[in-house]
Amino acid sequence: MKLEKELVAASSVPLVLSILSEGDSYGYAIIQRVKEMSGGKIEWTDGMLYPVLHWLEDQDLVRSRWTKSEAGRKRKYYSLLPDGRQALREQKEQWTLVTSTLNQLWRPQHA
Amino acid sequence: MHNLEKSVAEWRKTMMAAPGASHETLDELENHLRENVEQLIRSGMTEPEAFEHSLAQLGGARMIASEFRKLDQSTWLPVKLVIGFGLMLAVAMMIFAIAQLDAGRMNFLLAGHVFAVTLGYGTTFMVGALGICFVAQRCLSDFSPFRMRSLTRVTFLLGCVAAGLTAVAVILGMVWAKAEWGRYWAWDKKEIGAFAVIAWQLCFLFAHRLSHDPRPPRNESSRQHHRWLGMVWGESAARWTS
Numbered sequence: 001m002k003l004e005k006e007l008v009a010a011s012s013v014p015l016v017l018s019i020l021s022e023g024d025s026y027g028y029a030i031i032q033r034v035k036e037m038s039g040g041k042i043e044w045t046d047g048m049l050y051p052v053l054h055w056l057e058d059q060d061l062v063r064s065r066w067t068k069s070e071a072g073r074k075r076k077y078y079s080l081l082p083d084g085r086q087a088l089r090e091q092k093e094q095w096t097l098v099t100s101t102l103n104q105l106w107r108p109q110h111a
Numbered sequence: 112m113h114n115l116e117k118s119v120a121e122w123r124k125t126m127m128a129a130p131g132a133s134h135e136t137l138d139e140l141e142n143h144l145r146e147n148v149e150q151l152i153r154s155g156m157t158e159p160e161a162f163e164h165s166l167a168q169l170g171g172a173r174m175i176a177s178e179f180r181k182l183d184q185s186t187w188l189p190v191k192l193v194i195g196f197g198l199m200l201a202v203a204m205m206i207f208a209i210a211q212l213d214a215g216r217m218n219f220l221l222a223g224h225v226f227a228v229t230l231g232y233g234t235t236f237m238v239g240a241l242g243i244c245f246v247a248q249r250c251l252s253d254f255s256p257f258r259m260r261s262l263t264r265v266t267f268l269l270g271c272v273a274a275g276l277t278a279v280a281v282i283l284g285m286v287w288a289k290a291e292w293g294r295y296w297a298w299d300k301k302e303i304g305a306f307a308v309i310a311w312q313l314c315f316l317f318a319h320r321l322s323h324d325p326r327p328p329r330n331e332s333s334r335q336h337h338r339w340l341g342m343v344w345g346e347s348a349a350r351w352t353s
Contacts, residue, residue: 027139028146046143047170050136051178059260073146076139083260 003042012044012052014091020062020080021088027053027076053078061087118162119144129176136179144169187258189244190265193237197269200233220287224280228305231276235312238269267319274312281305 003011019025019033027049034042056062061084069075080088119141126132126140144165151161169175208226211217217225245262248254254262284305285295296302 026142028143045170045174046147046168047140047175048178050139050143050175051181054136054179060264061260073142074138075142087260 001041008042008044009048011042011095012049013056014088014095015042016049016052016056017061017080017084017088017091020078021085024077024079026078030078056084059083059087115148115158115162122166126172126175129172132172132176132179140169140175187262189241190262193241193269197230197234197237201230204229218287220283220290224283224287226280227276227283228280231273231278231280232308234269234273234276235308238266238273238315241266241269263319263322267316270312270316270319274309274316277305277309277312281309 015034016030019030025033027046030053031044031046031049034044053062053064057064057078061081062078063081064076064078066074066076122144123137123141126137147165147168148158148161151164152158156164204226208217208222211225212219212222241262245254284302288297289295
């Protein structure tokens with residue numbers, strides 16, 4: 001099963017915020033984490049993640065910093081800011097509302 | 112023999128041609144590309160295969176550029192208009208101040224005072240104009256949380272600029288008054304007005320911070336009330352100063 005493009009786009013912000021709520025991370029690791037958590041079913045075009053991250057940074061929801069990895073490579077790490085936590089809470093409420101509504105509608109008696 | 116460095120350099124060249132691609136963004140994308148290539152090589156691919164596969168996963172320059180372009184469209188139109196008007200006002204006042212200096216009609220202190228006070232009051236008026244647009248827009252449709260956050264940030268920034276410019280204008284005016292009239296402050300009408308405007312601007316900034324507490328609100332109505340308070344304060348300030 002492949003997710004629709006629109007759904008992938010809409011879920012990118014809550015996914016990224018949720019992953020960053022676990023701890024600081026960088027682009028490649030975020031994509032790997034999404035793949036791992038979705039069992040490989042959510043596949044982003046990798047380049048699409050960076051505009052999202054930059055937008056979140058522009059909105060003061062996350063902050064970034066360059067650090068060097070053990071291999072000596074520069075990595076741009078992102079961390080969640082207090083406004084980002086608040087945005088995540090709002091996103092959770094909205095997505096929970098949508099999923100609970102759909103779950104109720106799709107119970108066997110409604111099918 | 113495949114040369115990864117050469118391929119990456121060629122890819123960077125292609126990406127540079129895409130509008131809006133900064134060096135920092137390219138560094139970040141290149142880092143991603145290299146990590147993916149390394150991972151795929153570890154999983155058994157050859158270097159050329161891994162590079163091609165990683166490129167496909169990353170997406171083309173045009174697609175990435177178009178995603179970045181979408182970031183520029185997130186600014187609310189009234190904010191763009193207000194910022195554009197502010198810049199035009201700044202340029203016009205700069206030209207006016209230079210002309211007055213050249214003609215000898217004003218000294219540096221007075222020209223600086225006129226420049227700063229016009230921009231300070233003008234910026235306060237613009238925050239108020241945004242407040243009016245905000246209320247008008249809310250009558251038609253609600254704002255997304257992200258747009259609300261962006262608007263909150265812009266109005267706070269403009270509020271700080273307005274308060275800062277007005278404060279600078281008042282200080283320049285005081286120094287000029289001391290040189291010309293032998294006193295800093297005499298509570299005349301204009302001075303009382305300037306004092307009241309600064310007090311009003313500081314109250315606006317305080318109300319704004321109150322409405323932008325990142326801690327979870329006790330309830331939704333209190334949050335809405337705080338936001339409303341901040342916006343209405345800005346609107347009232349603009350009406351008052353105009």
